[in-house]
Amino acid sequence: MARHRVYRTEAVVIRRSDFGEADRLLTLITPQGKRRVIAKGTRKTTSRLAGHIELFTHTTMLLAIGRTLDIVTQSVVVSQFHELRHDLQRISAAYYVAELIDHLVGDEDENRPAFDLLLATLSALDITRNIDLILRYYELHLLSYAGYRPQFHYCAACQEVLYEDANRFSPSNGGMLCPRCGTHDATAMAVSLNAFKLLRFLQAQSLEAIEELTLTQAVCEEVRQILHVYVRQILERNLKSIAFLQEVRQTIP
Numbered sequence: 001m002a003r004h005r006v007y008r009t010e011a012v013v014i015r016r017s018d019f020g021e022a023d024r025l026l027t028l029i030t031p032q033g034k035r036r037v038i039a040k041g042t043r044k045t046t047s048r049l050a051g052h053i054e055l056f057t058h059t060t061m062l063l064a065i066g067r068t069l070d071i072v073t074q075s076v077v078v079s080q081f082h083e084l085r086h087d088l089q090r091i092s093a094a095y096y097v098a099e100l101i102d103h104l105v106g107d108e109d110e111n112r113p114a115f116d117l118l119l120a121t122l123s124a125l126d127i128t129r130n131i132d133l134i135l136r137y138y139e140l141h142l143l144s145y146a147g148y149r150p151q152f153h154y155c156a157a158c159q160e161v162l163y164e165d166a167n168r169f170s171p172s173n174g175g176m177l178c179p180r181c182g183t184h185d186a187t188a189m190a191v192s193l194n195a196f197k198l199l200r201f202l203q204a205q206s207l208e209a210i211e212e213l214t215l216t217q218a219v220c221e222e223v224r225q226i227l228h229v230y231v232r233q234i235l236e237r238n239l240k241s242i243a244f245l246q247e248v249r250q251t252i253p
Contacts, residue, residue: 014098033109151175171233
């Protein structure tokens, strides 16, 4: 069924760039997938829309169907996540969150769970004391919604039930390996028991449960490395925002 000439949608602005003399090209995540749209005249100081299309802003937009790109005609801000914007650690995490979903959610690929996850993650980053764990939760669940759910309960190679003696993660197979299969995968990464338990916990529990966790930095770093290697395996590239994240981590005590 054809869309109406004008339609309304929720959206989060994840990327923007200058377009023409006074316009901006926006990349949005909506419940209906990723979209690229034009916000006309928003680089002018007189634009009423300019403040509604900042990065990481949750809005309700009215869009007109254009010949090649749809056009923003109205926008009402739902949330701008103010604390996030005034903290370097939080904003660097938001850039990573935006870049990852940009690569994992396709154009016009309807994915309401991924959209809701993005909103919940930005909201959490606005207030959390556990930024790294929020990012690990986000990675695990976004990978699942994009069709790349890592396996932590059954061997990713032979499908046998995994127990606490499983200690290898295979990026190429997409999950943990049983002790027998782990010896045959030269690329598999060593995983401590605590890291294995944390990965299972993050995959199964709610975002709110993270605030109750107290973990060593070593375990958090181990899980970060495991998931970043897995993401790189899927995307076949390193995300630019990871370097920014790491730089911020090193400069802030």
